[in-house]
Amino acid sequence: MLEVGSAPDEPCLRAxxxxxxxxxxxxxxxxxxxxxxxxxxxxxxxxxxxxxxxTVFRRFGDRTGLLTALLDHSAKKLQADFLGGPPPLGPGAPPVERLRAFGVAVLYRSAEQLDLHLAAQPEPTRRFSHPSYRALHTHVTVLLRQILPGADHELLARPLMAFLDPALVNHLTRQCGMPMERLEKGWLDLVARVTRTEV
Amino acid sequence: MLEVGSAPDEPCLRAxxxxxxxxxxxxxxxxxxxxxxxxxxxxxxxxxxxxxxxTVFRRFGDRTGLLTALLDHSAKKLQADFLGGPPPLGPGAPPVERLRAFGVAVLYRSAEQLDLHLAAQPEPTRRFSHPSYRALHTHVTVLLRQILPGADHELLARPLMAFLDPALVNHLTRQCGMPMERLEKGWLDLVARVTRTEV
Incomplete structure (x- = not known):
């Protein structure tokens, strides 16, 4: 899943x-x-x-470099999964099923890497323009366009994305003690309401 | 609207x-x-x-003290309006109408004080436990409980609150150039979908 040689400074990273x-x-x-x-x-x-x-220092420079590479790696893997992986996350399933699967995948990925995501949260004025947010927001917008042709997808995607915010997942699971199963159920309920479908 | 004498250090602030x-x-x-x-x-x-x-220095100490007092003042005014003011924001209107009015009031308040809100945004791990967020979240939860007795109000209130996040209002209006009217319409649409009512 690693994009070998994809970074600008490593045009031909050896195997x-x-x-x-x-x-x-x-x-x-x-x-x-x-x-x-x-x-x-x-x-x-x-x-x-x-x-x-x-070897670790040569490869990543320092700890921040390592953490950034790690988030990047995980973001690219997730993106590969929802853009070209097997359904229901990838193409082939109906868009509302893909949206359900997308949220569940993002929720569990956030939960697994909470510290990493929290440490990497950009400041408020950059939160919504950050490339990692934009990639996910675009996917949700595209799916909503297929599900609800007449709606304001750009805006409707915001509250859906907000439900998957690692800072919220952190608050609900660690500070309020909610189990992930409740968040997953909450996501499916939210998708059903926003898309006016059944759970 | 000022809570005269409400702060612990000013038990009998003179008129x-x-x-x-x-x-x-x-x-x-x-x-x-x-x-x-x-x-x-x-x-x-x-x-x-x-x-x-x-006089300004004596009253607020420094600029940060002044900005904090200002946000506090505005939060208390809003709270007084939705807890005890005239309907549809205050009691007396059906809960779904109150929820609609609440979002519109918060959106325009955020838009008017964007810089102030952005400067005061707490760090990610405190964003959802901050008293100003909790007061608004509690109100949305209480209204949702009246509108949707069987739902997970605590969770459903989150995406609604997220739509009113000053950092998002900042992104949509200043960085994407959206007019406030579109955000207002988006809020009413979101409330209708989440509560399964009509706009």
Missing amino acids: DAARNRARLLEAAARLIAEHGAAGVTMEAVAAAAGVGKG | DAARNRARLLEAAARLIAEHGAAGVTMEAVAAAAGVGKG
Whole structure:
């Protein structure tokens, strides 16, 4: 799933380097899932991936570089899944089913990487123009256009996106103690209401 | 509308001091509406209210104190309006009409004080536990409970609140160039869909 050679500074990343990078990102993701973003150090990632510390620094520069690469990796994977993966997330299923599956996928991805998402939240004036937000918002808008041809998709996509906001998922699960199952049910209910369909 | 003597450090604010405070806050609000939050200095507020600069400093300490007092003042005014003011915002109108009026009032209030709201946005982990957010969220939850007795009001209130987020209003109006009328229409459409009523 890694876009080998896609970054501007690595036009022809060699196969072993790409494998190394993938292994490091997977190790870091595993560490975050187990210990939260705060527990992720360059040393821990090197140890977990079975490579030298120098390799991690050479590859990502510093901890911020590693966390950014990790979010980017996960965003691209999700995007690949909803743009070209199997239905109901990918093409082939009716648009309202794709919208349901999209929200559930984003919710669980946010929950798995909460610390990472919170650490990376842009400031208020950039929250809605940030590329990672825009990519998801565009997808929701496109699906709504297919489901509700006459509606204001651009605006209707906003409250749907807001339900999937990692800061809200953090508040509901960690601060209010809600189980993810309730959020998932809440998403399906919201989709049904907004699209005037049944759950 | 000022809660005279409501702050813990001013148990018996004298009438002339209260009038002074109200005049200063009104002058500051006017300046923000005209020039944005960045244009508001202690000097400009003193001049606009026709008092000495020392009075402004004595009353609010510094610029941050003034901006905080201003947001607080506006939040309390809005709260008084939807809890005890005339219908359809206040009690007496059917709950769905109150919900419609509430969103429109919050939208226009946000638009009038965008800079102020943006400057005061709490960090992501406190966004949903902030007292000003909670007061509005509680009101929306209470109205939804009356409109949709069987629904998950706590969760359904979230996307409605998100539509009124000053950071989103800022993005849609200033960064995307949408007129407020479209946001107002979008709110009424969203309320209709979420409550399964007609616009």
